[in-house]
Amino acid sequence: MEAVWAAVGFGLVSGSAVAVAALGFNLNLAVSNVINVGFIAFMMVGQFMAHVFWPLGLGPWLPTALACVATALVAVLVGIVVEYGFNKRSAAPFTLVIVTFAVASIAVSVLSVVFGTSAYSFPVPQSLLSAVSVLGLTFTWAQLIVLAMAAGIVAAVDALLRWSSFGRSVRAIADDSALAKAAGLRVDTVVFAVWALSGGLGALSGVLLAYTVSNFTTTSDEAYFVLIVAAAFTGGAGKPLGSAVGGAIIGIAGSLVAVASPSLSPVAAFAVLVLVLVVRPTGVLGKARQVTRA
C-alpha cells in the first residue's frame, strides 16, 4: 500500500510537465482545430533555448522566460505556415497533421545538427535534492517546485481564459469561429496569439520536463508526445483545464502500473485513454461541440 501511495506522488510529478504540455496542445487544438503533432518541437526548442540563454544568469528564471519568448516566435512562424498555407485553404485534417509532423522533423534535425546527440541538463543545487515528506509522499524540493510551477501555470492560463477579454475571445472562437468572426472578433489575431501562447507553454513544459528527468537530448522528448495527446484527450480535447486533470491521470496511471510491472508502464497512457473515451468520449471535462471554420 505504501508503494501504491508513493506511486501517486511520483505520478503527480511526472504528470505535471505533461499537464503543461497538454495545456498548450489543447489550446492549439481548440482554436485552430489542428492536431499539432509538431508540438514536441516547441518543447525541444524551449529546452535548448534555455540552455543557450543560461550563461546570461538568473537561472532558471531569466533563461526560461527568454526561451518562452523565443519559442513563442517560432510557434507564430509555424502558425503562419499552417494557417495561411493550409488551414485557410480548407486542407484536410490529415494534411495538417502531416505538415505539423514535417515541422517537428525539421526542428529535430536542425537541433541535432547544432547541438549534437549529447545529453544536456540544467544544474540543480544540491539543497533542492534533499527529500521532504508531504502527506506521506516523499518528494525532493526540486520536484515540489516543479509541481507548484505546473499548478500555477495551469491556474494562470485558466484565469486568463475565464476572466480576460482575450480569454473570452479564445473561448468564443473555440466554440464557433464563424460566429465569432461574424460578431466582429479579430479571429486571425487571436489565433496567432494562441499559437504564441502554445509555443510558450511548450517551452515551459520542456524546461519542467528537463528538471523532472534530469537531462534532455534532441530526441528524448519524442516519447512524450503520446503522453501529451493521451493527457489532452483524457482531460477533454480542446478543454484547457482538462489538461491538468488529464496530465495527473496519465502520470499517476503510469506510476501505478510501474509498481506492478515497469514494462507495462508505457501502455498505461493508452489504456487510460481508451477507457476514458469509451466511458466518456468527450474526455473527463470535455463537452460535445460543433466546430465551424471561419
Place this chain on the structure above:
Amino acid sequence: MHNLRARLPGKGLEPIARGSTQVTRVARSTGGLIALLAVIALIAGCGAASSTSKNTTTPITFGVAAAFTGPTSYDGAIFGTAVKIACGAINKAGGVLGHRCSMDAINTLGDAADGALAVRKAFATDQNLEAVLGLSTGEATTEVPIVIANHAVAFSIAGNQTLFNNSKLAPYLYMDQPPDSQTGVALALAAVKEGCNRPALVFQTGPDAAPAAAGTDAALHNVGVTPTANISLPQGLPSYSSVASQVVASHPQCLVTEIDDPASAGTFFGDMATALGGKYSLKTISDDVATAGPWVKAVGNAIGQSALTGDFQIVQPATPPTTPGSKFVAAQWPKYHSGVPVTASFSEPLYDSAILAALAMDQTHSLSASKWSPDVAKIAAGEPGGTTVYTYAEGVKALKAGHAIHYVGAIGNMHWDSEHSQTLPQAAYGLLAGGALGTKAIITIGGRQIASASKGVAKSIQ
C-alpha cells in the same frame, strides 16, 4: 549454280550466292557468333577453374563492414585501421599465395538495412572479396547471411545471440567477441566476487539487453545467489521513481545493470539518487554501454561525476597481456590512423582474424572459403607439436618448412568452440571521468569460470 541456303536470323531460308555480299554478311555474322561463343567459353572456363588459378596480380580483399561516415564512424576508423595493418603485414611477407591483400571499406552507415545493401554491392563489384570483418551488433543479423551466401567468411564482433544460435552460419562465421549472454554471466560473477550477495538487477527492456539479463539471471542461479529485485526497464519514460523505490526498498548490496539508452539511464539513476535520500551511493556494476560518451554525460548530469567515478564498475573482456602482435599493432597504428586510439576489444581481434584468414589460405593452398575456413580455428587452437608463431611472416615461414602452426596473435589465444563462438576472460574496471576505464582490473573472471556459470543460459534468446 547451287543456291546455298542459310538461315538468317528472322528471315528463314534465303538463297545465297557464293562471293555475294550476302555470303560475306553471313560469313561475318557466323564468324562473329563463333568468336563470341569462344569468348563466353573462355570466361566460363576461367570462372569454373580452381580459384587458386587467379592471376596473382589480382589482390584479395578483406572487406570491413562498419560505419565509415556518420555518428558511429568511430567504428569504421578502428576496424578499418586494424585490417589495413594486417594487410600491410601480409603484403610485407609476400602476400597470400602470391596475391596482395587490400582492405575494402564497406560503409554500412551503422544501419542494418543500409549495411545489407552495402554488403551486397561490395560482393557485386568485387569478385575477390574473401572475407568480411566487423559486422557489429545491430547490423550483423542482416549482413552476415549475405556474406555467407556469397561464399565468403564473416568475422563478426557482434554479441547478437541469434548469430551464436544459428548452426547453419557457423562454418563460415567466426565470432570475435563473446555473446552478450556471456557478458551477463560475467556481470553476475563480478558482483559475487565483490562480496555482493544481494544484488538488484535492472536491465533495459528490449533485444539489446535481453541476452545479458538472461546470462546474469542464470549465472546468479548457478552460484546460489538470489537477486533482491529483477526489473525490466522500459526505455524513454519521464519517471522511473516507482522502479527506483522498489529497488531501494529491496535493500540490495549492489546494482547489476545494463541500460543502453543514455537518456533513460540518466532519468533512472537520477530517480535512484532521490530514492537513496538525495545522493547516489550504491555500488553499481554495468557492462561497457556505460563507457559511451552520451551515457556518461547523461548519468553524470543526474547523479554527479563523483558518484559515477566512485560507485560504478565496468565489466568487459579483460585487457589481454602484451604480445608481439599487440606491440606490432600499437606501433603501426599511428601510421595509419592517429585520430583514434587502439581499442583492444575490437581492433586486435579483427587484426588477428585477418592474419588467421591469410594463414588458413596459405595452409590449404586455396582461396575457396569452403576449404580455408575450417583451418582458421585449427591454426588458432594449434596442434600438438605445432610451431607457435606470433606474426604472419613467421607463420608463412613455418608453413613453407612443412610445420603445423599455432598462431598467438595481438589478443593472445583465440579459442573458438565448435560453433565458432568464444569465451574470453573478463574483468571489472573502475569507471573514470569521461568514460575512461581504470588501467588495473579490480577483479578478473577466467574463461572457465564463465563457461561453468553459463550452464542453463537459454540458447533460444532472441
